[in-house]
Amino acid sequence: MNRAVLIRQTTYDVEALEKAVDRLFSAFDFYERISPGTEVVIKPNLVMRSAPEEAIITHPNLVAAAALCLQKRGARVLVAESGGGLYNPSVMKSVFRGCGYTAAAEKYGFSLYTACLSQPVELTRGVRCGTLSVLEPFVQPRQSLVVNMAKLKTHGMMGYSGAVKNLFGTVPGLMKPELHCRYPEKEPFAEMLVDLCDYIQADFSIIDGIEAMEGDGPTGGQKRFVGALIGAQSPYAADLAGAAVIGMQPEEILMLKNAVARGLCDDAPVTLEGDPLESVQVPDFKRARSSDVDFLTRVPKPLRPLAKKITTPYPRIRRKDCVGCGKCAESCPQHTIVVRDHKAQIDYGRCIRCFCCHEMCPKHVIDIRRFSIFNL
């Protein structure tokens, strides 16, 4: 059953969050799975080094609150994640520090995974993807439990980023661009994300929608106060609830569409418990400019390839604001960005519109553009 619990939560105060997370875990009897010494691996969204108030990352106070709940039941808590770009101990230490996780870990007694080891794994039930690598704490079979803690955001390529998309961060750094290259189109990419989600088998999912990101997420949009905290056993149910909060239809989210088609997610509306949906719903939540699904479905089929070519958004660098750091080039799966004279430049001939560059630019100077007539 698609069951999720929704809590109206207005602050990132750790004490208040601890009570809220306790309600989420209790509603699903999650504590029954914890005994003294159980290891719980928390997977937050730390797509890039960013201050918590920018609403790009899962807030460290929320992770701290979950850690406190679990540690009180005797669990050992480890936080593991790989953002975009390079994945090594010095990068991850810097990301954890810059995101406020190092200070939170010291204060609340949880551990951060900085060994940065990963392993190739087989996705035996994979429909699109048979092999990839994942960070060691997520490799199956495992004794530990996984708590998936996502951020509620729009997403340039996939339209929506929540619980299922968050698990892409279990894939180490530069393997992500490789997967973008293997699956450059949205549908196969979504299938791969569902394959990965099915492999990881997260034991609980929480979505931080207190301060969400609308517009051109997951890193370049605008912060939007929503005041929603979502919990569910199933990542698909959590995403159905996230979609309901921001006024998206489940069929707009390719990962959900695919999970329903495979029978991993019930083809039924989500059953929401807790606070009323109306207390947190933001139907005017701004979509990512790259969402073209609605428009294309209204174009006659024979004209769709041409329409798609014209309407597909593209990344555009604001050259005067570019500082030449090269993070975009590092993340580009097609190696189609070069930095010359401290300014990045895209060769559009090879660009697959994955928007990894947009996602990883620390200065947010890569816009998502489309032909102006479609902005009307």
Ligand code: SF4
């Ligand atoms: S990541 Fe951004 S600032 Fe850095 S080189 Fe690329 S466009 Fe310029």
Ligand code: SF4
């Ligand atoms: S230029 Fe940007 S959008 Fe194009 S392939 Fe490279 S990372 Fe993806």
